[in-house]
Amino acid sequence: MTPAAAVLTPRADDFPRWYQDVVAKAQLAENGPVRGTMVIRPYGYAIWELLQAELDRRIKALGAHNAYFPLFIPESYLRREAEHVEGFSPELAVVTHGGGKELEEPVVVRPTSETIVNASFARWIQSHRDLPMLINQWANVVRWELRPRLFLRTTEFLWQEGHTAHATDAEAHELARRVLEEVYLDTMRSVMAIPVLTGRKTDGERFAGATTTWTCEGMMGDGKALQMATSHELGQNFARPFDITFSDETGASAFVWQTSWGASTRLVGGLIMAHGDDRGLRLPPRLAPVQVVVLVARADPAVLAEARRLASSLGAAGLRTQVDDRTDVSFGRRVVDWEIKGAPVRLEIGPRDLAEGQAVLVRRDAEGKEPVSLDAAVGTVTRMLDDIHASLLAAADRRRRHDTHEVDTIADAVEASAGGFAVLPALAVDGGGERDLNAAGVSVRCLQRRDGSLPERGDPVTELVAVVARAY
Amino acid sequence: MTPAAAVLTPRADDFPRWYQDVVAKAQLAENGPVRGTMVIRPYGYAIWELLQAELDRRIKALGAHNAYFPLFIPESYLRREAEHVEGFSPELAVVTHGGGKELEEPVVVRPTSETIVNASFARWIQSHRDLPMLINQWANVVRWELRPRLFLRTTEFLWQEGHTAHATDAEAHELARRVLEEVYLDTMRSVMAIPVLTGRKTDGERFAGATTTWTCEGMMGDGKALQMATSHELGQNFARPFDITFSDETGASAFVWQTSWGASTRLVGGLIMAHGDDRGLRLPPRLAPVQVVVLVARADPAVLAEARRLASSLGAAGLRTQVDDRTDVSFGRRVVDWEIKGAPVRLEIGPRDLAEGQAVLVRRDAEGKEPVSLDAAVGTVTRMLDDIHASLLAAADRRRRHDTHEVDTIADAVEASAGGFAVLPALAVDGGGERDLNAAGVSVRCLQRRDGSLPERGDPVTELVAVVARAY
Numbered sequence: 001m002t003p004a005a006a007v008l009t010p011r012a013d014d015f016p017r018w019y020q021d022v023v024a025k026a027q028l029a030e031n032g033p034v035r036g037t038m039v040i041r042p043y044g045y046a047i048w049e050l051l052q053a054e055l056d057r058r059i060k061a062l063g064a065h066n067a068y069f070p071l072f073i074p075e076s077y078l079r080r081e082a083e084h085v086e087g088f089s090p091e092l093a094v095v096t097h098g099g100g101k102e103l104e105e106p107v108v109v110r111p112t113s114e115t116i117v118n119a120s121f122a123r124w125i126q127s128h129r130d131l132p133m134l135i136n137q138w139a140n141v142v143r144w145e146l147r148p149r150l151f152l153r154t155t156e157f158l159w160q161e162g163h164t165a166h167a168t169d170a171e172a173h174e175l176a177r178r179v180l181e182e183v184y185l186d187t188m189r190s191v192m193a194i195p196v197l198t199g200r201k202t203d204g205e206r207f208a209g210a211t212t213t214w215t216c217e218g219m220m221g222d223g224k225a226l227q228m229a230t231s232h233e234l235g236q237n238f239a240r241p242f243d244i245t246f247s248d249e250t251g252a253s254a255f256v257w258q259t260s261w262g263a264s265t266r267l268v269g270g271l272i273m274a275h276g277d278d279r280g281l282r283l284p285p286r287l288a289p290v291q292v293v294v295l296v297a298r299a300d301p302a303v304l305a306e307a308r309r310l311a312s313s314l315g316a317a318g319l320r321t322q323v324d325d326r327t328d329v330s331f332g333r334r335v336v337d338w339e340i341k342g343a344p345v346r347l348e349i350g351p352r353d354l355a356e357g358q359a360v361l362v363r364r365d366a367e368g369k370e371p372v373s374l375d376a377a378v379g380t381v382t383r384m385l386d387d388i389h390a391s392l393l394a395a396a397d398r399r400r401r402h403d404t405h406e407v408d409t410i411a412d413a414v415e416a417s418a419g420g421f422a423v424l425p426a427l428a429v430d431g432g433g434e435r436d437l438n439a440a441g442v443s444v445r446c447l448q449r450r451d452g453s454l455p456e457r458g459d460p461v462t463e464l465v466a467v468v469a470r471a472y
Numbered sequence: 473m474t475p476a477a478a479v480l481t482p483r484a485d486d487f488p489r490w491y492q493d494v495v496a497k498a499q500l501a502e503n504g505p506v507r508g509t510m511v512i513r514p515y516g517y518a519i520w521e522l523l524q525a526e527l528d529r530r531i532k533a534l535g536a537h538n539a540y541f542p543l544f545i546p547e548s549y550l551r552r553e554a555e556h557v558e559g560f561s562p563e564l565a566v567v568t569h570g571g572g573k574e575l576e577e578p579v580v581v582r583p584t585s586e587t588i589v590n591a592s593f594a595r596w597i598q599s600h601r602d603l604p605m606l607i608n609q610w611a612n613v614v615r616w617e618l619r620p621r622l623f624l625r626t627t628e629f630l631w632q633e634g635h636t637a638h639a640t641d642a643e644a645h646e647l648a649r650r651v652l653e654e655v656y657l658d659t660m661r662s663v664m665a666i667p668v669l670t671g672r673k674t675d676g677e678r679f680a681g682a683t684t685t686w687t688c689e690g691m692m693g694d695g696k697a698l699q700m701a702t703s704h705e706l707g708q709n710f711a712r713p714f715d716i717t718f719s720d721e722t723g724a725s726a727f728v729w730q731t732s733w734g735a736s737t738r739l740v741g742g743l744i745m746a747h748g749d750d751r752g753l754r755l756p757p758r759l760a761p762v763q764v765v766v767l768v769a770r771a772d773p774a775v776l777a778e779a780r781r782l783a784s785s786l787g788a789a790g791l792r793t794q795v796d797d798r799t800d801v802s803f804g805r806r807v808v809d810w811e812i813k814g815a816p817v818r819l820e821i822g823p824r825d826l827a828e829g830q831a832v833l834v835r836r837d838a839e840g841k842e843p844v845s846l847d848a849a850v851g852t853v854t855r856m857l858d859d860i861h862a863s864l865l866a867a868a869d870r871r872r873r874h875d876t877h878e879v880d881t882i883a884d885a886v887e888a889s890a891g892g893f894a895v896l897p898a899l900a901v902d903g904g905g906e907r908d909l910n911a912a913g914v915s916v917r918c919l920q921r922r923d924g925s926l927p928e929r930g931d932p933v934t935e936l937v938a939v940v941a942r943a944y
Contacts, residue, residue, distance in 0.1 A: 070510065098565045
């Protein structure tokens, strides 16, 4: 039994408990005093900042610009789109008093910003020259949660929400799909090392107010699904009530076509559950706040000096590096700490290593240690970080394939969902099939073509499959 | 009369109206539907993002880590520090309903996060080894505003708030002063090109809950003062009610000493008012979303190709560059647009320029144009941007000196404050003097030593001066 096993509940015993343990012991987050709220601690927030930077770069590469819209929305705005208000009403937080007085019209704390963004779009968009308009916002939103879980389902969460307007339905469709693939899917594979499935939501699982919802679905360590990001085509559902029109080249007036899309701090929860093991987090290197920890084994001035020199070389090579010189804490205890925190690479150095001109190199995603000469350490670690990303992605991909079962009936799908995903003909979940699944605690995660690619609009349902699973 | 003069109200006619015009015409921000809230448009938000990055880098250089604390705070938390709750109660927004039900305890939307951060600090800090603890948060906060003005005074605003805990009063004092100088003062001078004064607030102007408040005060184009950032020493005012203790080297338990400090989107308002002229914004280059605009004079393929080549060279040299090829809009109209938007440098290029192998170089902060050879443009513009920063800073500094008057009495101070700052012996504002000033609409912006440096604690009031002004 390694020391870490004493610290964390093993995943096989109780996965939710293991998750809670990791979030607490890795100092990622803790509950706020108001039920459902979350304090994101510095280590957890550093992961989120890295993820934000990756998403933001891709969002800007699409041509979108960041902006900021108010937290408070008049209640009347939400009522303008019938499905939207019905979807969000049960989750709203309502401000009734401001500045010491009761408000004439209560305001809601934004659960999402379609309504308030579109009130601006109606002013900003006049002509076809103003289109496409691509806006993104980084913000906090509030949806009252009765069964909160840190990162996965919190009353307040942080996210980005994109909002776009286009001259044609086809352009909106194309943008929604580009976001799905170039922003979300690419970040998840290339940065988070999570091999998500992409597909279309069923009508029952669509965003309230969308005509089509596209989704990225990841498989977690317990075989359950996590919806990791969604991209919606809104048709003209908001353009009509908010009166967002433009004059086309001929001078005729028309309603715009829109999309919206978001990804949130929930992704940090996905990262934990997709890669974590019984010793704690395993962070993909591109999101690790500390990519390499240089662990000083003993309080020896020469060792400490060499550790600092080494860390400085690693830092100069662009690696996020930290020296752990807390020699008043036992070496074993510190190893356990860094394993819980999921630092991808550890370089351990003591007096004997120094005498031999080497350090001990340990990678978090595999067993075993190897010596590395101090001169070669920077190059070796740099290459190893890329390899760790690839290994984590490959391992997650193997597990997903292994735990995905092709079935034909709803009953078999429910059974297979006990430990993974089930794939069955989409026809089986049409109508009553989806209801029966839901009654058994299983949901349709997405519809795909048989080859796993995205369905096109004209595809007959007989050509599609449904991926179903228990989900967070 | 230049075309811009037709677009904006001249500053001398009506400065507040000029400010509103610039905010609207430069597309910086607009009012949200709930009174006092603000939509920050992409151009305004891009300025804020650049400013955020500059502040964030300096905050991290102090050793602080970013984290995130909940938007919602139990009402009871605020009541724990008497002065704090008294200061903020009139400005609170209160959520009484969540998830379709009336809440058992109403929650307030954070007006600032001292109380909720310190509830976490009480858990996180156990030993002297946990100190100093330096935490920063980027967030939105809400303070109900009866007389809102975009950027300057809005019900919701964006800011950073730092919160630290230290083993000794001396360390907390030192950190509060380092933040004032290394984070705020340096950003304002080196990035915003605003020569702010620094000093200590009087007891009447202190933050609710602080023992000492340090401030940066800028002079705006109308001679009024803007408080641009503050850094507070909190003593043990929050440590005691939140029970934040640590065990020192001897094992004895003691309360921590704390600081908090913040700067907000109000800085964007300061930027507008410190540098703007009758033609619009004048952005200091380090905060300009577009540092160089390449203006295509006529729809000519060769000109367009050269403009793009030039922009690409400027971009490769690290300059934020945009090509304006909207040749369906008149050249004059576009020049006016870019002057309103304050782009520091314009490169105008038409067929005749191209034939002569040159472009016309125009800097926003000065009159006149000069030709620049296309080959030399990148080098010339790069140097010019540094020069523009220096010129804006020097001009603001000259104006501040010119409009600051040394006086001896409250009556003279009130008179001098009609068009600038007044400096008078601090003794004059002690007690009743400050009250009389306030009654005349003038306030003490800060206390300094006679030489303009920061006062130390032991300094007798007879050695200090008070800088007073009308203020935003």
